[in-house]
Amino acid sequence: MLGRSANGTFWLFRYLERAENTARLIEAGFRMALTRDSGAASEEWRSVLITLGLHHAYAARHGEDVTGAQVFNFVLRDRDNPASVLAMIETARTNARAVRTGITREVWEAVNESWMKLREILARPVAETRLRDVLDAVRRQAIQVRGAMEGTMLRNENYYFANIGTFAERADNTARILDVKYYVLLPSLAAVGTSLDNVQWENVLRSVAGERAYRWLNAGQMDPRGIASFLILDERFPRSLAFCYAQLLSNLSLLAREYGFETEAHAIQRAGHERLAGLTIEAIFEQGLHQFIGDFLACNHQLAQQIQRDYRFVE
Amino acid sequence: MTETAYDEMLAPDGTVRPAYDGYRQWLDAQPPGLLKRKGIEAEAFFRRTGITFNVYGAADAEERLIPFDPVPRIITASQWRKLSRGIEQRVRALNAFLHDLYHRQEIVRAGRLPARLLQGNLAYLPQMAGFTPPGGVYTHIVGIDLVRTGEDDFMVLEDNARTPSGVSYMLENRETMMAMFPELFTRVRVREVSDYPRRLARSLAACAPAAFTGDKPTVAVLTPGIYNSAYFEHAFLADQMGAELVEGSDLKVQGGRVAMRTTQGWQPVDVIYRRVDDDYLDPLSFNADSVLGVAGIMDVYRAGGITIANAPGTGISDDKAIYSFMPEIVEFYTGEKPILPNVPTWRCSEADALAYVLDNLADLVVKEVHGSGGYGMLIGPTSSKKEIAAFSAKLRADPANYIAQPTLSLSTVPIFTRAGLAPRHVDLRPFVLVSPQGIDITPGGLTRVALKKGSLVVNSSQGGGTKDSWVLDD
Amino acid sequence: MRLAIEHATTYRFSGPIRQGQQRLRLTPVSSAGQSVIAWDIACEGAQIEVGYDDEYTNRVTLVGLTPGTPAVTIRAHGVVETRDESGVTGRHAGYLPLWHFSRDTALTARGTKVAALVGGLENGAARDPLATLHTLTERVRAAVVYAQGHTDVATTAEAALTAGRGVCQDQAHVFIAGARALGIPARYVSGYMLIDGREQQDAGHGWAEGFVDGLGWIGFDVANAICPDDRYVRVACGRDYRDAAPVKSMTYVLPAPTGSAPVGDTLVTTLVVQRLTPA
Known part of the structure; x- marks a missing residue:
């Protein structure tokens, strides 16, 4: 497999994952904002922008004025925002064309149709009344691509790089949400039982599509420690850091088996995975949640860089 | 013009010609409105598959779709036998001619071809002089454009020895027809074209360079990239051949070979099916600004480390002044009269x-x-x-x-229009593979059709469409 | 005459090499006036990829630069036995037709200055081409006075005539353009020359050859106003300098570390041509 194709496949799936996650984040932000006064709503949207790393770009475009419709239009479709959902889908499709011989016809058509559909629904500004439909469409398209991938792609290097891209991105995304919202989960600030906290906690879960799973597992009881543990350490939850790292471990191992050699990335990943596996939520709070997330993000970034080097994504 | 043109389906008295017997019987037995319904279906079908092939940018997505007509263009087995002989003779002569041009130029010395046609001709590459490509093959893939003016009157309009394109349409048209009218193919025996990519892979592999050792040569398709208008065809052929689709940036000279950057390290490529023009192939030899090629690939080529298909410098035989000498060229190298005539020029x-x-x-x-x-x-x-x-x-x-x-009165074949079947002018581009093992002609080819009534221009860029081209089995 | 030659070229790049190739025409081959006794090319910062004979029958070596190297040194050295053939290289070899050597190239394109230079020589060229080429040598020598520092490797024949000064390469280009203007095929030759009393030289030498029916290719060294003799070693030829250049490079350099002063590529050549006396 060409290094350039591995790069294209890796980024194709990273961008699809990122687009989907961005939609979830907007959805959670929108819901939160609906229940707050305008000042708090602005604050909520600002944290969405920070999580996405778009706060500077947004400020350059719109200044200090942070309002819902302006934010989600910027994030979804603004031509001046190279990291918009539309731009990500376009980049994903460009990557898919470049690796056309490495993906199946079904995956290509799913990506191409996603692009055509989103290009159409994001052609004009999104009003609040239309937001839910738009976000649904983004999520549905991502699921279609993943379905096509799971159902038709050969389990070989192409598939492993697709998964590695997906889970490196997803781990990054969940960690970023925790990085921005960590203070909500700090026990010292938990004013037990206030409805505000419950809403905040639920919002964190919602932004990773985890609210129902968490409630089901915990009989409806919300507590910050439990939520942090769920998002970081619960291997059953497909957006937890532990789940993502188990998947990365598995796909990197399969890749090593196919190639007959391991790389430095394997060592980094294994170390990261072992760190997660050996931790309890108590230990994480003891070392500091924010510190832990910062370290994790750095490690995840280093891992992605190393994979790109080891497998000659670029020269 | 249309009134006097030779129609391939109907004789002037309205009787159906033998080639179309089976097809007409089938068509006449179909319920009324079938073609219309299938026509609509075909468009949707082709648009869907076409979308995967032709959409390059947001704005021009629609224009890029080349119209497909659901009425096949049919050639009988005996007509095809004669055509094949003529094509084979011509392609054999083309290769001998190219070898001669880049060696002693006996044809010029013999006074049969004026040297001025080569002098100052940018398609003549001095870098090829004195070099024989692996297996002696210059034109691994050739497209011969044929026109027809009567029952037995086929003529060569153009030779495409540089980088003939369109073979993906030949393959997709057949797929589309088989999906739309499966039962038709049980009634009429049509020769297969779908194994073209396999034949291409085999033919290219048979031209491995001296430096190749091992049991299976590595073949790669070199594309200028996703923004090239024929990118679909490049990806399609690579996919169908099981070959890597590479860009210039994936390649470099290493260890005396041209190698591609894979996830497991640099791996030598034995045969490159390049869809990049000569001028962009090697910045050390040609256009120094090119980023589409590989610096030093010409050095490796001359040293026997890689096969380039088609060979650089083959474009000289596409020159229309040289074309006008093709009858002399065929005779000079084969010692035979040309089976397929040129269009008078x-x-x-x-x-x-x-x-x-x-x-x-x-x-x-x-x-x-x-x-x-x-x-x-x-x-x-x-x-x-x-x-x-x-x-x-x-x-x-x-x-x-x-x-x-x-201005030739090109033959016509019916197309499906809103008003029913109507004759339109066509040409035919058969695809020919050349290797040391021989010359392999895929039965059929790409039929291009002028969709406008009376028009003689079949180019897709100017309102032409395509048809599935059938060669009947005996 | 037996000549020992040692030719080293060092390129120092503006930063570490990301990727690069050099096409070397640094290997003489045995021909009418010379027999190559021994020859070798050695590289530092590069490795030899392939060797082959090009369309002019020059021996070519392609080297790949070692990624990360800040410099490359190519050392060509060996021993050549030469004979004085009064400049005659002999019959046209290779597969390029003679007309190929009658056509203009970018460096030898004919303009008004070249036309003026050969004015009046047309009849002689047809009657006695050899004598005409000698006359042309004198005219070029007068029109482009040998002087360093006024031209570079990209200077055209017309530009050299305008400058009125130039080095051996410019004089050869002007000669070639003039010969072609007179209907005589001509080509550029790069090589080495023994200079009496001066073993250390700054650069290789370049001269021209014209084709005369019956004799074949004949060398004319405008700079020294003679036909090459046994002090000359032919290395490569072509339509102009670019075809025969000793080194042709294509390099991609990594950006220099921030803070360091930007520098361009530099080139240092050392050349020693010595006469070996029989032991």
């Missing part, structure tokens, strides 16, 4: 011919000798007086740059 470099052409511009087709794709040409009968006058001035200024041909 006046070389404007010759004074008598020029005088005739200038007097008869309104009836002639005039082409630039280095041109292709229907650009820079004059079609006399459909041009205004003003256009003809302007062209006449250009022609007088540089006669050697032009050839002229009569």
